[in-house]
Amino acid sequence: MNSIKVSIIIPVYNGEAFLQDCIKSLINQTLIACEFIFVNDGSTDNSIGIIQGYQKKDSRIIVISQINKGISEARNTGIAVAKGEYIGFLDNDDFVKDDMFEHLYETAQHDNLDIVVSKTILGRDGKYIIKDPVFDVGILYAQPFIQAEIIPNLLKTEDLFAVWNKIYKRSFVDLNNIHFPKNRVIEEDNMFNIQAFNKAEKIVFIDYAGYYYREVATSKSRLTIENDYFSKALEKYYFDYKKEYNLTLPDSEIEELKAVRFIQRVFYLLYKCAVTKTSLKIKYNYIKRMVFHAKVYEIAKKYNQEVIADKGIYERIVLKVITKKSSILLFFLILMIQIGYHPVISETIRKLNKLTKNN
Incomplete structure (x- = not known):
């Protein structure tokens, strides 16, 4: 019988600033029968020494060093050597509660689950908040529900995109050749999860939060303009999920879900670019290219009502900018976000958006 219950895979790239918090949270786990696979992805700082x-x-603690290949291939390297009954993931700038993997493993083992999903503790604007579960907790979901509700959710929103608040049965991952896509620096988690949930037979969401996600402004993956995340979002929109992952949803439904997700990504990228620390000229030119892109305009016009169905004030303004092609309104929107951004204001806007959605 396998003595290792959970393999935790941690891709590491220049993570020395927060790495000790990450490691300490692992070695203090109440579930002793774990292995911690650190994949050093070409770090140039003291990460490997730590x-x-x-x-x-x-x-x-297991250490694997490789030349820099990106987070997807680092995680795939970890999966290839993992020996646990289940595998989990942790980012090198995050940390977990001491009982995190015991909670998830006991739930998984009880019903022989393919995937267990926990809640997440999000670090945002200087404080931590618990993100509510996407679906009802404590219910065993099988393929009919997964295909009707979970796969559409994965295609349309970010609600389930993360891999680090879940554990996956390793034999299930191996059998179905579930892996992270190469050469992607954003939403690689989402593409892994689409593959996993599409094949899973038994999953459960639990009413437990043990993963602390840190929003690190200096992280390489947060460099929105430098990494040209809009081009990557456009590439993802054109990706043929049905063919690549053998999805069963109708083509028309997949197209609509992808379209809504793409415009939601534009909403997010506009805000992230507006608050980034660079010149107004640079951010305005990048955002203008994104917002007035022909495909963005086409999709926003075609799926206007679907995009705005459950959105708040900010999203409605951006959608108007897109459909009216208003450069002046865009400029003032960017300026307002840049000048007015503050954690308290940011939280106030979220509350206003929530009120707008509920009305």
């Missing part, structure tokens, strides 16, 4: 220092104290 990991090796802890490895001398805890034999459960």
Whole structure:
């Protein structure tokens, strides 16, 4: 019988600033029968030295070093060597509660689940908030519900995109060749989850939050303009999910879900670009290219009502900017976001958006 219950895979790239918090939260896990697979993805700082220092104290720590290939291939490297009954993921700048993997493993083992999904504790604007579960907790969901509700959710929203608040049965992952797509720096989690949920037979959402997600402004993956995330979002929109992952949803439904998701991504990227620390000229030119892109306009016009159905004030304004092609309104919107951004104001806007959605 496999003595390792959970393999936790941690891709590491120049993570020395927060790495000790990450490692300490792992070695303090109440579930002892774990292995912690750190994949050093070409770090140029002291990340490897920090990991090796802890490895001398805890034999459960495994270190793999490779040239920089990106987070997807780093995670795939970890999956390939994992020996646990289940696998989980942790980002090198995040940390977990001491009982995180015990909670998830006990739930998974009880019903022989393919996937267990927990709640997340999000670090935002200097404080942590618990993100509510997407679907009802404590219910065993099978393929009919997964295909009717969960796959559409994955195609349309970010609600379930993360891999780090879940554990997956390793034999299930191996059998179905579930992996992270190469050469992607955003939403690689989402594409992994579409594959996993599309094949899963038994999953459960639990009323437990143990993963602390940190929003790190200096993280390489947060460099929105430098990484040209709009082009990557456009590439993802054109991706043929049905063919690549053998989805059963009708083509028309997949197209609508992808379209709504794409415009939602534009909403998000506009805001992230507007608050980034760069010149107004640079951010305005990038945002203008994105917002007035022909495909953005086409989709926004075609799926106007679907896009705005449950959105708040901010999204409605951006949609008007897109459909009216108003450069002046766009400029003042960017300026307002840049000048007015503050954690308190940001939280107030979220509350106003929530009120707008509920009315």
